[in-house]
Amino acid sequence: MQEQKRATPPKGSILATESAPKTRVSGKNPVPASARIRALVIVKNGCWEWVGSKDRKGYGRMWVRGRGNTPAHRASYEIHKGPIPDGFCVLHACDNPQCVNPDHLSLGSLADNNADMRRKGRHAHAETSGHAKITAAIAAHIRAEYKPYINTYRALGQQYGIAMETVRDIIKGYTWNN
Ligand SMILES: [Zn+2]
Numbered sequence: 001m002q003e004q005k006r007a008t009p010p011k012g013s014i015l016a017t018e019s020a021p022k023t024r025v026s027g028k029n030p031v032p033a034s035a036r037i038r039a040l041v042i043v044k045n046g047c048w049e050w051v052g053s054k055d056r057k058g059y060g061r062m063w064v065r066g067r068g069n070t071p072a073h074r075a076s077y078e079i080h081k082g083p084i085p086d087g088f089c090v091l092h093a094c095d096n097p098q099c100v101n102p103d104h105l106s107l108g109s110l111a112d113n114n115a116d117m118r119r120k121g122r123h124a125h126a127e128t129s130g131h132a133k134i135t136a137a138i139a140a141h142i143r144a145e146y147k148p149y150i151n152t153y154r155a156l157g158q159q160y161g162i163a164m165e166t167v168r169d170i171i172k173g174y175t176w177n178n
Helices: 033-039 072-080 110-119 136-145 153-160 164-172
Strands: 041-044 047-050 061-064 068-071 089-092 105-108
Touching (some): 033 072, 072 089, 105 110, 136 153, 136 164
Antiparallel strands (some): 041 047
């Protein structure tokens, strides 16, 4: 991928991966991530359904420079709405995992995600096992997102605001193996 040197985007922002302002897509400038997202969705009932690669839970995946393989809904949220604070989840108002429409995405804490899952009837029995901060849904996300050497225990721990040892236990199936 061609990349131009640019003045400092906000540190840690996914916008740092956009090599040109959104309004300047020309032959000279590589396609911004926002345009790549729009090229990989079909609009169905208001949802932007991801037609690129997906994980086994149905969440879209996209390659983001400096991040590697990233959940597409999280990338879309950051590109259209702003950075995701540490430990926060991106929730789907439409309950459609493959949807990346920023209007359907909102930021939630782990507790919000927990409540959301409960409301949707996906509350897993394992959540009573003492790992208060982690829900079964988040454990599933972590398992789906883990990629050796690319999306590591440490990176996932930072993403979800938990210890890397906790991530390792989830990946190894010591915990949340329901
Ligand atoms: Zn949607």
